[in-house]
Amino acid sequence: MKYKINIEKVQTVDEIREYWSKEDYIELLKRFDYPDAEDSDPxxxxxxxxxxxxxxxxxxAAKVILDYKLGEELSEGQIEQISNDMLIDTVCEEYPEMELQSRLFHVNQLLFKAYNGKFPSSSATIINCSITSSNSDSSLDEATILRILNDGLSDRNIVKRLFxxxxxxxxxxxxxxxxxWDLEVSENAQYKIITSGNLIKKDEVIASEWEKEIEEDSDK
Structure with a gap:
């Protein structure tokens, strides 16, 4: 199937504030011994x-937040190690288990903001684009979207080199x-793609529009 993609905007950001919900803040306040968090102004x-x-x-503080977000997947020893490493390195960009990298980013950046830079900062990339095809009912998964994006990325891009x-x-x-990390689809085939700023940098998106032919069974 042939797809046409138009890149409308690419941003580098140092946090995704909407990731944290009111319930997250209240639960974390409890864990940091703040009284009556539920009664506070949202x-x-x-x-x-x-x-x-x-x-x-x-x-x-890092251990408390890591335990809240990753306590079911990481051991106490792993949380201890990561909490120490986060003070000297951007663990979220290098952690070998990719499924944890997005949450490590959000934890890292919350701490970076709270401590005014005591933690090294990382980034995320937000790509707003439209992707259309001859089949208007086709829904695109993450693998297909990355295959479509591939032709518009610089050869320096780490995803292109690793995968x-x-x-x-x-x-x-x-x-x-x-x-x-997050994929939002709205009307008129508008896509909002959030990924690591380490994996896809803003300046690595080197084209604004192109077409891509993908075999329908290529994901299998």
Whole structure:
């Protein structure tokens, strides 16, 4: 099937604020010993959390938030190690288990903001685009979207170098769901793609529109 993609906007951001919900803030405030968090003004929850976080040493605060977001997947020892590593390195960009990288990014950047830069900063890339095809009812998964994007990316791009076979449709591509952190589709085939700023940098999107032919069975 032939697809046409138009890149409308590419942004580099240092946080995805909407990732954190009111319920997240309230639960974290409880874990940082802030009383009556449920009764607080919803608009002030983030600032209250920052104040509560900074009453703790950075490494201890990191452990609390990591346990909240990743406690079911990581052991106590792993959380201890990551909380120490986060103070000196962008763990979210290098962690070998890709399925954890997005949550590590959100934790890292919350701490970066709360401590005004004591934690190294990372970034995310937001790509707004339209993707159309002859089949208006076709729904695109992450693997197909990355295969379409491939032709518009610089050869320097790390995804192109690490996943060449998968991007060419010659191998299964389960990693795609972890490369694309969040995917929103709205009317008129408008897509909002959020990914790691380490995996796809803004300046690596080197074309504004192109067409891509993809075999319908290429994901299999």
């Amino acid at each position: 608009e002030s929850l983030r600032e209250l959390l920052f104040m509560a976080i900074t009453d703790f040493e950075p490494g201890e 060449e076979e998968q991007l060419n449709g010659n191998a299964e591509f389960p990693e795609a769901e972890n490369i694309i």
